[in-house]
Amino acid sequence: MKLDPAIRDQVLATVPSLRAFAISLSGNIDRADDLVQETLLRALSHIDSFQPGTNMPAWLFTILRNLFRSEYRKRRREVEDADGRYAETLKSHPEQTGRVEFEEFRTALAKLPPDQREALILVGASGFSYEDAAGICGCAVGTIKSRVNRARTRLADLLAIDSVDDFGPDRPTRAVLAGGGRS
Amino acid sequence: MGERGKSDDMKNRKTNLEAVEPETGKTASDKLEAHDGMGTQANVTRPHPRLGREVQAKIGQQLRAMYDEVVNQGVPNHIADLVRRLSEQD
Numbered sequence: 001m002k003l004d005p006a007i008r009d010q011v012l013a014t015v016p017s018l019r020a021f022a023i024s025l026s027g028n029i030d031r032a033d034d035l036v037q038e039t040l041l042r043a044l045s046h047i048d049s050f051q052p053g054t055n056m057p058a059w060l061f062t063i064l065r066n067l068f069r070s071e072y073r074k075r076r077r078e079v080e081d082a083d084g085r086y087a088e089t090l091k092s093h094p095e096q097t098g099r100v101e102f103e104e105f106r107t108a109l110a111k112l113p114p115d116q117r118e119a120l121i122l123v124g125a126s127g128f129s130y131e132d133a134a135g136i137c138g139c140a141v142g143t144i145k146s147r148v149n150r151a152r153t154r155l156a157d158l159l160a161i162d163s164v165d166d167f168g169p170d171r172p173t174r175a176v177l178a179g180g181g182r183s
Numbered sequence: 184m185g186e187r188g189k190s191d192d193m194k195n196r197k198t199n200l201e202a203v204e205p206e207t208g209k210t211a212s213d214k215l216e217a218h219d220g221m222g223t224q225a226n227v228t229r230p231h232p233r234l235g236r237e238v239q240a241k242i243g244q245q246l247r248a249m250y251d252e253v254v255n256q257g258v259p260n261h262i263a264d265l266v267r268r269l270s271e272q273d
Contacts, residue, residue, distance in 0.1 A: 002270065002271060002272075003269070003270035003271075005270075008266060008267075008270040011266055011270075012258055012263065012266055015258045015262055015263075015266070016253070016254045016255075016256065016257055016258060017254055019253050019254075019256070019259075019262075020250045020251070020252075020253035020254045021250075023253050024246075024249065024250055024253075036262065037262070037265060040262070040265060040266060040269065041265075041269065044266070044269040044270060045269075102245070102248070102249040102252070105245045105246070105249055106249065109246075120246065121246070121250070124242075124243050124246045124247070125246045125247050125249075125250035125251075126250070152234055152238075152239055152242055153234055155242050156234055156238045156242060159242070
């Protein structure tokens with residue numbers, strides 16, 4: 001049985017965003033390419049489990065996310081400090097991760113725990129709702145919100161863009177908000 | 184007196200709403216994160232600094248710029264070929 005061309009086109013239409021997700025998640029273009037190919041292999045060989053009319057991007061993202069996480073767990077067993085090593089790898093091969101201007105951001109993103117990283121990307125870049133992101137990650141909506149908040153706070157720390165000096169014009173607003181909240 | 188009290192009340196409510204919103208989110212999430220088994224006790228109880236809107240916007244902007252750079256590359260040929268090949272299979 002050949003694949004319905006409409007379904008095939010839905011898959012193809014998701015590929016650009018799926019690649020962006022894979023690269024942001026893994027921080028490595030080669031690994032991301034493997035992840036995308038493996039995802040498509042699995043998806044198209046199990047296309048019967050996709051219900052036409054439901055969310056194709058969410059379905060493909062779920063497969064890729066689970067592949068990435070099982071790979072990550074495997075690596076974690078092999079390497080003691082998986083996060084640290086991962087960030088180091090990224091630092092020494094910036095050419096693998098795309099344009100230099102995003103290097104600082106990518107390095108910071110790589111330092112986040114994977115659950116926070118995936119939540120932030122899904123909601124902040126892929127444009128999924130909190131509900132869809134929760135479905136993709138297999139957790140509660142509140143957990144996704146919490147992870148996104150933590151990811152933002154940590155990134156602001158890492159990128160040092162939380163200092164008041166970075167946002168001079170906003171200083172009075174911040175002062176008012178801080179005063180109003182405390183009183 | 185009554186009028187004035189009312190308008191002060193309105194003003195405070197607006198300020199508090201804006202200031203408190205992220206705080207509420209964090210409190211709720213801390214509880215969830217604790218059930219999640221992901222955070223240590225120290226992480227759960229430590230207060231987080233409040234993030235300004237501008238900081239959040241800047242992070243969102245950089246994240247999307249990085250992401251969209253890849254999205255705009257479209258579908259690489261080898262991936263398009265793979266999908267075509269797989270969809271022709273029995």
